[in-house]
Amino acid sequence: MGEERRVTISVIKADIGSIAGHHKVHPDTIAAATRVLAEAKRKGTIIDFYVTHVGDDLQLIMTHRKGVDSPEIHGLAWEAFKKAAEVAKELGLYAAGQDLLSDAFSGNVRGLGPGVAEMEFVERPSEPIVVFMADKTEPGAFNLPLYRIFADPFNTAGLVIDPRMHDGFKFEVLDVLEGKYVVLNAPEELYDLLALIGTPSRYVIKRIYRKRDNEIAAVVSVERLNLIAGRYVGKDDPVAIVRAQSGFPAVGEILEPFSFPHLVAGWMRGSHWGPLMPVSLRDAKCTRFDGPPRIVALGFQVTKGKLIGPVDLFDDPAFDEARRLAQQIADYMRRHGPFMPHRLGPEEMEYTTLPQVLEKLKNRFAEAKDYEKYIKPKIKKSELLTGEETHD
Ligand code: 13P
Ligand code: 13P
Ligand code: MG
Ligand code: MG
Numbered sequence: 001m002g003e004e005r006r007v008t009i010s011v012i013k014a015d016i017g018s019i020a021g022h023h024k025v026h027p028d029t030i031a032a033a034t035r036v037l038a039e040a041k042r043k044g045t046i047i048d049f050y051v052t053h054v055g056d057d058l059q060l061i062m063t064h065r066k067g068v069d070s071p072e073i074h075g076l077a078w079e080a081f082k083k084a085a086e087v088a089k090e091l092g093l094y095a096a097g098q099d100l101l102s103d104a105f106s107g108n109v110r111g112l113g114p115g116v117a118e119m120e121f122v123e124r125p126s127e128p129i130v131v132f133m134a135d136k137t138e139p140g141a142f143n144l145p146l147y148r149i150f151a152d153p154f155n156t157a158g159l160v161i162d163p164r165m166h167d168g169f170k171f172e173v174l175d176v177l178e179g180k181y182v183v184l185n186a187p188e189e190l191y192d193l194l195a196l197i198g199t200p201s202r203y204v205i206k207r208i209y210r211k212r213d214n215e216i217a218a219v220v221s222v223e224r225l226n227l228i229a230g231r232y233v234g235k236d237d238p239v240a241i242v243r244a245q246s247g248f249p250a251v252g253e254i255l256e257p258f259s260f261p262h263l264v265a266g267w268m269r270g271s272h273w274g275p276l277m278p279v280s281l282r283d284a285k286c287t288r289f290d291g292p293p294r295i296v297a298l299g300f301q302v303t304k305g306k307l308i309g310p311v312d313l314f315d316d317p318a319f320d321e322a323r324r325l326a327q328q329i330a331d332y333m334r335r336h337g338p339f340m341p342h343r344l345g346p347e348e349m350e351y352t353t354l355p356q357v358l359e360k361l362k363n364r365f366a367e368a369k370d371y372e373k374y375i376k377p378k379i380k381k382s383e384l385l386t387g388e389e390t391h392d
Contacts (some may be wrong), residue, residue, distance in 0.1 A: 005122050005123045005304075006065060006123075007047070007064075007065060007121065007123050007302060007305045008063065008064050008065065008070070008118060008119070008120040009062070009063055009120075009241055010061075010062045010063075010064065010068070010070075010073050010077070010116070010118045011059065011060070011062075011116070011118070011133075011221070011241055012060045012062070012073075012077040012114055012115070012116050013058060013059045013060065013115045013237070013239050014058055014081045014098075014099040014100060014113060014114040014115070015056050015057050015095065015098040015099040015234055016084045016085040016088050016096065016098065017056075017084075017085060017088030017091075017093035017094060018055075018088075018093055018094050018095060018098075019093055020094070021094050022055070022095065022136075022234070022286065022290055023055065023056060023285055023286060023290075024053070024055060024056060024285045025055075026087070026088065026091060026093055028087050028091065029084040029085075030052075030058065030084070031087075032083045032084045032087045033058060033060060033080040033081070033084040034051045035083070036080040037049040037051060037060065037062065040076050045064065045072060045073075045076060046063060046073070047063045047306060048062070048063045048306045048307045049063070049307070050298075050300075050307055050309075051080075052298070053284070054134065054135045054237070054281075054284040054294065054296045055135030055237070055285055055286045055294060056095075056098075057133065057135050058081065059239065060077050061298075061300075062076075063305045065305065067120050069108060069110075069118070071107035071108065074107065074109045074110075074116075075105065075107070077114065078105045078112075078114075081099075082100070085097040085100055095234065098233060098234050099113035099114055099115075099233070099234065100112065100114075101225075101229055110223065111223070111228055113225060113228065113229075113233075114223070115223045115236060115237065115239055116223065117219045117220055117241050118219065118241075119207075119216045119219045119241055119243075120216070121243070123302055123303075123304070123305070126245070126303075127243070127302040127303070128243070128244040128251060128299065128302075129241055129242065129244060129299070129300050129301075129302055130241070130251060130254050130255070130297050130298070130313065131240075131298045131299075131300065132240040132242070132295060132297050133237075133239045133296050134237055134238055134239070134276065134293060134294065134295040134296075135237045135284065135293065135295075136266040136267050136270075136290060136294065137237060137238065137264040137265065137266035137276060138200070138201070138224065138235055138236045138237075138264070139200075139220055139222045139223070139224065139236055140199075140200025140201055140264075140265070141200065141238060141264040141276055141295075142204075142205060142238060142240050143200045144197075144200070145257035145258060145262075146171075146208060146220070146240070146242075147193070147194070147197060148256070148257040149218075149242070149249050149254050149256075149257060150168075150169040150171070150218065151168070151169065151171075151187065151190060151193070155253060155257055157253065158249055164210075164212070164246075164247035165210070165247060165248070165249070167211045168186045168187050168188075168211050169208050169209065169210055170183055170185055170209045170210075170211055171183065171184050171185075171186060171193055171197075171205055171207075171208055172205070172206045172207040172208070172209075173196050173203050173204065173205055173206065174203070174206045175202060175203055176201075177227075182196070184196075185211065200265070201265060201347070201348055204220065204222045205218075206219070206220055207219050207220075210248070215247075217242065217243055217248055218241065218242045218243070219240065219241050220238060220239075221239045222238075223236055224236050226270070226351035227351075230351075231351060232269075234270060235265075235266045242254050244299075251299060251313070254297075255297060255313055255314070258276070258278040258295065258297070258314070259318075259319065259321070259322045260322065261275035261276050261277055261278070261325055261329060262275070262276055263275060263329070263333075264276045264293050265344055265348060266291070267289060267290060268290045268291065269290070269353075270351075270352065271349060271352050272289075272291075272343055272344065273333060273342055273343075274289075274291050274329070274342075275292050275293070275325070275326040275329040275333070276293050276294070276295055276326070277292050277293065277294050277295070277322070277323055277326035278294075278295050278296075278297070278314040278319050278322055278323065279294045279296060279323070280296070280312045282312075282315070289330075291330070292327075292330045295314070296312070296314060297313040297314050298311065298312060298313065299311040299313050
């Protein structure tokens with residue numbers, strides 16, 4: 001295992017504009033980004049690349065030997081997005097340049113709008129990976145499936161029967177509001193882990209390591225666009241990379257949680273809960289109520305740094321039932337219209353245009369006379385009966 005076999009996978013994505021609303025990337029913008037990466041491959045900056053899209057998000061999948069957070073690679077992605085955004089502007093595409101929040105690129109695209117998932121490792125003799133890409137949702141959407149893949153033996157048989165995985169995995173969880181992170185061990189600290197990641201808008205799984213040797217197993221893009229911009233610009237449609245087989249979960253174990261289309265935040269105007277529907281690249285476009293949120297899984301072999309593939313892993317009738325269930329959930333949730341819990345709660349709505357509407361209503365409010373009488377608390381906290389006394 002020499003130094004020459006260290007390879008970095010960088011998946012960097014941005015919404016640079018879309019045809020007919022937030023529906024789908026235009027092929028000319030894909031071509032513009034492809035030209036930039038093809039030139040970089042010719043020059044040897046990157047070893048290999050694959051450009052694709054999921055809904056209105058342009059996806060750059062690259063391999064190279066420059067490590068994570070390389071200014072050269074981030075600069076290359078930025079250039080590809082800029083060129084694609086120029087084409088989007090020429091074509092008058094909708095929200096052209098949406099995720100390019102600033103012109104001030106200085107060595108790293110993090111914090112500027114694009115989403116980034118990168119991992120570096122020593123290539124195994126056979127190195128299968130799965131790249132997940134979602135549209136109309138947020139990074140916390142990966143919390144539930146990653147928990148199931150790396151911590152739930154009812155999902156991943158290998159946790160029980162493969163000695164290389166039997167010690168479990170370490171989860172690095174980021175608090176996106178406070179900018180702090182914690183590393184928790186599974187299975188010992190499962191309940192602590194769930195106490196955090198059950199709040200996916202705030203606590204986001206960022207990386208997962210195999211406990212016995214600290215090998216990187218998974219990484220998620222954790223950028224929260226609206227937190228960065230301080231206003232609604234679009235959802236932080238996330239990506240993730242997961243290593244598979246030979247001491248990591250099998251590809252089938254990695255795909256299995258997506259047979260349950262769990263509810264994620266996003267969908268119309270980034271403001272609604274909806275089911276995450278696993279789809280093929282062909283169906284990676286969000287139509288109904290700008291959704292429902294979708295996820296694509298591409299499988300590659302990484303061989304001497306080259307990307308062999310992809311295979312379109314959800315392009316399989318085995319996921320038809322999940323898609324059908326997602327449609328039913330979509331129907332059910334839609335019937336709530338503008339009511340919670342279809343619409344997101346007030347904390348998340350802060351980053352949308354709803355506060356402008358509420359502001360307008362502010363001086364329409366009059367004092368409620370009955371409030372003093374019935375609702376305003378008269379009892380001091382010390383006078384309250386305690387739970388023990390009333391519920392014995
Ligand atoms: P517009 O008001 O620009 O149509 O935006 C709505 C929307 O799609 C939010 O991203
Ligand atoms: P995107 O985040 O995919 O641009 O979607 C924005 C939106 O408002 C969809 O209704
Ligand atoms: Mg968009
Ligand atoms: Mg999108």
